[in-house]
Structure formats: C-alpha cells, structure tokens
Amino acid sequence: MRNTWPVLVVLGAIAALWYLAVAPMNIRGALDQAERAGAVVAPETPKARQEVSVWRLMIDNPDHIAAGYSLDRPRLPTPVQVGEELWKSTVGMALRGRAMSKRSLIYHGWVTLQATLWGFLLGTAVGILGAVAIVHWRVMDMSLMPWAIISQTVPIVALAPMIIVVSAQIGIEGRAIPKAIISAYLCYFPVLVGMVKGLRAPTVSQIDLLKTYNASALQGFLKLRVPASLPYLFTSLKVGIAAALVGTIVGELPTGAISGLGARILIGDQFGTPLAIWAALVAAAILAGVLVTLLDLLQKITLKRMGFRQ
Amino acid sequence: MTETNPVISARNLDLVFQTNDGPVQALKDVALDIEKGDFVSFIGPSGCGKTTFLRVIAALEHPTGGTVTVNGMTPDEARRQRAYGYVFQAAGLFPWRTIARNIKLPLEIMGFSRAEQDERVERVLKLVDLDGFGEKYPWQLSGGMQQRASIARALAFDADILLMDEPFGALDEIVRDHLNEQLLALWERTGKTICFVTHSIPEAVYLSTKIVVMSPRPGRITDVIESPLPKERPLDIRDTPEFLEIAHRVREGLRAGHAYDD
Ligand SMILES: Nc1ncnc2c1ncn2[C@@H]1O[C@H](COP(=O)(O)OP(=O)(O)OP(=O)(O)O)[C@@H](O)[C@H]1O
Ligand SMILES: [Mg+2]
Numbered sequence: 001m002r003n004t005w006p007v008l009v010v011l012g013a014i015a016a017l018w019y020l021a022v023a024p025m026n027i028r029g030a031l032d033q034a035e036r037a038g039a040v041v042a043p044e045t046p047k048a049r050q051e052v053s054v055w056r057l058m059i060d061n062p063d064h065i066a067a068g069y070s071l072d073r074p075r076l077p078t079p080v081q082v083g084e085e086l087w088k089s090t091v092g093m094a095l096r097g098r099a100m101s102k103r104s105l106i107y108h109g110w111v112t113l114q115a116t117l118w119g120f121l122l123g124t125a126v127g128i129l130g131a132v133a134i135v136h137w138r139v140m141d142m143s144l145m146p147w148a149i150i151s152q153t154v155p156i157v158a159l160a161p162m163i164i165v166v167s168a169q170i171g172i173e174g175r176a177i178p179k180a181i182i183s184a185y186l187c188y189f190p191v192l193v194g195m196v197k198g199l200r201a202p203t204v205s206q207i208d209l210l211k212t213y214n215a216s217a218l219q220g221f222l223k224l225r226v227p228a229s230l231p232y233l234f235t236s237l238k239v240g241i242a243a244a245l246v247g248t249i250v251g252e253l254p255t256g257a258i259s260g261l262g263a264r265i266l267i268g269d270q271f272g273t274p275l276a277i278w279a280a281l282v283a284a285a286i287l288a289g290v291l292v293t294l295l296d297l298l299q300k301i302t303l304k305r306m307g308f309r310q
Numbered sequence: 311m312t313e314t315n316p317v318i319s320a321r322n323l324d325l326v327f328q329t330n331d332g333p334v335q336a337l338k339d340v341a342l343d344i345e346k347g348d349f350v351s352f353i354g355p356s357g358c359g360k361t362t363f364l365r366v367i368a369a370l371e372h373p374t375g376g377t378v379t380v381n382g383m384t385p386d387e388a389r390r391q392r393a394y395g396y397v398f399q400a401a402g403l404f405p406w407r408t409i410a411r412n413i414k415l416p417l418e419i420m421g422f423s424r425a426e427q428d429e430r431v432e433r434v435l436k437l438v439d440l441d442g443f444g445e446k447y448p449w450q451l452s453g454g455m456q457q458r459a460s461i462a463r464a465l466a467f468d469a470d471i472l473l474m475d476e477p478f479g480a481l482d483e484i485v486r487d488h489l490n491e492q493l494l495a496l497w498e499r500t501g502k503t504i505c506f507v508t509h510s511i512p513e514a515v516y517l518s519t520k521i522v523v524m525s526p527r528p529g530r531i532t533d534v535i536e537s538p539l540p541k542e543r544p545l546d547i548r549d550t551p552e553f554l555e556i557a558h559r560v561r562e563g564l565r566a567g568h569a570y571d572d
Contacts, residue, residue: 307447
C-alpha cells in the first residue's frame with residue numbers, strides 16, 4: 001500500500017485546484033444571480049461588470065463568492081456537482097428503470113462503447129496486418145509506412161465529417177459504421193508502430209539460431225516473432241483503445257448525432273447545460289480508464305503465464 | 311576427396327566483409343581438415359575470424375573465395391540436413407519458454423513427435439546435469455545453468471557436428487572447469503565432432519585433439535597442433551609436462567601471430 005499515498009496526494013491536489021478555480025470562473029454568474037435577486041453588487045450592471053477582471057469582482061463582492069459554488073448553470077461546476085449529475089444520470093436513471101432512456105448516460109456510454117470496440121477491433125486488425133506486411137516485405141516498409149505516418153498528420157476533426165458524409169453518400173445507414181471507421185483510423189497507428197517494433201524485437205542471434213535449425217519463414221514467425229512481439233502488442237493495445245475512444249467521441253461531435261457521449265457533450269454545449277457536458281466528459285474518462293485497466297490486467301495475466309519476468 | 315574423408319574441409323577460404331569503412335578481410339587463405347570425432351579448438355586474438363569461420367561452416371556466412379565442404383556437401387546443403395548444433399556465445403534462450411520448451415524448440419521445428427520430444431528433453435537435461443530444471447524459466451537459472459541449457463538444446467536433435475562459440479567465456483574458473491569436464495565426458499560418450507572457440511590456452515589444450523591457432527588482419531591459421539594427450543583426461547592432467555609443453559607451443563603460436571601483425 002506504499003503506492004496509494006502518492007496517488008491520494010495527487011488526487012487531493014487536483015480537487016483542491018479545481019475548487020480554487022471555481023471561485024473566479026463562477027463569480028460573474030454568482031453576481032448576475034444576486035443582482036436578479038435584488039442584492040446590491042459592484043459594479044451594478046452585467047455590462048459594467050464585463051469591463052472588470054474577475055479578481056476585482058471577487059475583492060469587491062466577497063460575500064457573493066460562496067454563491068458561485070452552487071449555481072444551477074455554473075461555468076465551472078464543482079467536483080461534487082459533477083458527481084451528483086453523473087450519479088443522477090447513471091445510477092439514478094437505472095434505479096428508476098430507465099437505464100436505456102435517451103437521458104441516461106448509461107445509454108450514451110453504451111453507444112460510445114460499442115462503436116469504440118468495433119473501431120478497436122478494426123484498427124487492431126489493420127495495425128497488426130500492416131505490421132506483418134511491413135516486417136516481411138521490404139517494399140511494404142517503404143511504400144506503407146510513409147502513408148501511415150501521413151495519415152496521422154491529418155487532423156481527425158477535419159476528416160470525421162468527411163467520412164460521415166461519404167458513408168451517407170454510398171448508402172450506409174446510421175452513424176455506427178462511420179464512427180467505427182473514424183475510431184479505427186486513430187487506433188490502428190499505435191498498434192502498427194508497436195507491432196512493427198515488436199516483430200523486429202528478435203535479436204540477430206535468435207534469428208541465426210532458427211536458421212541453423214533450417215526453420216521455415218512461417219516457423220520463424222510463429223515461434224519467434226509473434227511471442228517476442230507480445231509485450232509490445234499489449235502496450236500498443238492500451239494506447240490504441242484510448243485512441244479508439246477519442247475517435248468515437250470525435251465521430252459523435254459533428255451535428256446530426258443524437259446519441260453517444262460525444263453527442264451529449266455537443267448538446268450540452270448548445271443548450272447551455274454545462275453540468276451535462278462535464279458529466280459526459282467524466283463518464284468518457286471513466287470508460288477510458290476501465291478499458292485500459294482491463295487490457296492492463298489481460299497483459300499482466302498473459303505475460304505472467306508466458307513466463308515473462310514481471 | 312582424400313581417402314580419410316574429413317567431416318569438414320576448407321580450401322583456400324577467403325571471406326571479405328564489405329563495410330562502410332571499406333572491405334574487411336575476416337578470413338584469408340584458410341585451409342583445414344577436421345576428421346570425424348575430432349575436438350578442435352580455435353584460439354587467437356579478438357577479431358581474427360574465429361566466429362566468422364564457425365559461421366561459414368554453419369552457412370550463416372558465405373565465403374567470397376575458396377571452398378568448404380561439410381560431410382562432402384556445401385554448408386547450405388548440410389544445414390538443410392540439420393547437420394549441426396550451434397551454441398552461441400550468449401545462451402540465447404527464449405525468455406517466454408521454459409527450459410524444457412526451449413530444448414523442444416529445434417525438435418518442434420524438425421517435426422519430432424510429442425513423445426519423442428519429451429523423451430529427448432529428459433535425456434539431454436540429464437546429459438548436462440540439469441534434470442529437474444525443465445519447468446523453470448531461463449531467468450530463474452544462473453548464467454552457467456543457462457549456458458548448459460543452451461548446450462542441451464544443441465544436443466537434442468543429435469546433430470553430428472557441434473559448433474560452440476566461446477560457450478563458457480562469461481563464466482568463472484570453477485564452473486568452467488566443471489563444464490569442461492562434463493563436455494569432455496559428453497564428447498567421449500557421443501563421438502560427436504566438436505568445433506570450439508575459446509580465448510583460454512588451458513581450456514583449449516585440456517579439451518582438444520587438435521588446436522588451431524589463428525592470427526588477425528587478415529584472419530588466417532598460423533599453427534595446427536595435434537594433441538598427444540590421451541582421451542581420458544582428469545583435471546590434474548593440466549600439471550603434467552606434456553600438457554605444459556603443448557600450452558607453451560600454443561602461446562608461441564599466438565605470439566608469432568602478433569609479431570607478424572606489428
Ligand atoms: N557482419 C560483419 N560485417 C562486417 N565485418 C564483420 C562482420 N562480422 C565480423 N566482421 C569483422 O571480421 C573480423 C573477424 O570477426 P570475428 O567475429 O570472426 O572475430 P573473432 O575471432 O570471433 O573475435 P572475438 O574473439 O572477439 O569474438 C573482425 O575484424 C570483424 O570486425
Ligand atoms: Mg567471436
């Protein structure tokens with residue numbers, strides 16, 4: 001348990017900073033609300049307050065700072081407010097038997113998770129096949145690798161709407177497939193790079209050893225390259241699944257999407273419900289954390305069973 | 311071929327590596343015959359081409375001039391017939407396989423049956439004094455034990471020729487003595503032909519029926535010494551006058567190589 005302390009300290013520091021930041025972020029909202037309730041604030045009108053810095057406002061209206069911590073539509077909600085909103089829109093909905101309603105984050109999280117997993121599968125398959133091709137054929141190394149690198153320099157936010165439009169044009173119904181493609185687009189690259197490195201991990205003397213046995217290329221691949229690459233594979237899968245989630249959420253942002261965590265973020269923005277945005281953001285973070293942790297567990301178990309020293 | 315039919319025969323062997331700094335002559339005009347059942351040591355300063363010569367025999371490098379035959383074939387053909395077991399300088403066990411499965415690696419590749427694999431693993435583990443360690447992973451073994459495991463791996467498929475590149479180079483004197491004794495016993499029992507690279511004069515003299523002294527730049531053979539020592543060699547044979555005389559001749563050969571070099 002020596003490890004828990006640093007973790008708790010960092011968590012505490014983040015929460016403390018967050019709480020501190022709420023005061024300046026929400027002071028204008030708090031003053032607007034106080035003004036509507038008839039209190040005297042300085043300066044008196046919202047327009048005049050625009051001219052003054054938040055620090056000045058906090059110094060001049062110390063009594064109203066506290067109100068910033070309990071606004072209905074805060075610019076920056078407190079961690080507790082986010083937690084409450086998250087609870088309400090997940091467990092709260094589930095308790096009322098409405099886990100799969102459009103207002104439940106469980107529903108939206110499920111939509112995002114599905115697309116993420118499809119994208120992850122597709123991206124991993126493309127990444128691994130690409131790596132095998134690159135390692136086995138020199139021409140592939142020269143003809144495939146540059147394109148793989150260029151593909152990642154194209155900003156995904158620019159590409160996502162195009163993929164959606166094109167897939168609609170060729171008659172693909174709904175968002176699921178284009179979302180999975182966008183997700184795979186981000187996911188395949190870390191898998192490709194990691195697997196190229198992994199499949200090239202065997203040393204010259206290990207390869208020479210197989211030569212003295214007169215092993216075939218397939219035997220060398222199965223008995224040496226594949227097992228040698230597994231530690232690299234798991235590392236890149238963890239990066240890959242996080243990238244797949246980001247890709248899915250980006251795929252849910254362009255207008256038109258109504259379900260998924262990305263859509264919740266966008267809708268929350270349009271309707272001015274910051275609590276919903278934050279709850280969706282935290283939900284996405286939790287989802288990413290769970291997925292990476294699961295892969296980490298799988299890695300530990302697999303490598304341990306294979307006898308790799310931990 | 312001559313009447314004796316050597317197992318390994320090199321004639322006018324040249325090997326030039328093309329490097330970025332220009333050509334490097336690793337072997338020049340090397341001629342050598344190795345008979346069946348010989349224990350041949352290669353000794354010489356670093357960079358004189360000992361490893362390269364072993365690799366040529368194993369068809370891991372190809373000569374740029376001259377000829378080598380192994381069992382009357384080219385090294386490539388001999389490799390296809392799985393004629394040699396190669397023990398590299400580093401044990402080179404696969405970390406994800408247990409010792410037993412490491413030894414099975416060549417057997418799997420060569421298509422031995424399951425039962426045969428198990429039986430052979432059992433046998434060679436005993437041969438190198440490692441019985442009971444089959445289920446351990448390489449990192450659970452000492453360096454000397456790993457080296458013995460890699461020898462067991464090379465023995466498992468019954469190649470007639472064993473090529474060993476400084477297998478005991480990184481081990482301490484005591485372990486080395488022990489492994490030398492075991493290796494001699496094994497050679498006597500199996501009648502294999504062994505090519506053994508070393509930097510140690512006593513090791514070369516103790517083990518060999520034939521000592522090949524090499525010198526660098528370009529790598530070539532300066533002396534071939536046939537050992538008059540009997541096959542039966544207790545460790546204290548190293549204090550006998552015959553032993554010291556051969557050791558002296560090897561040292562002279564090494565020194566001559568160096569003088570030529572300067
Ligand atoms: N793959 C290679 N490419 C270029 N030069 C090489 C290569 N392998 C060996 N050489 C060169 O050939 C020469 C002989 O090398 P080799 O490894 O056979 O020496 P060695 O006698 O085994 O030395 P050591 O006792 O240090 O192991 C050296 O000069 C080395 O630099
Ligand atoms: Mg060497």
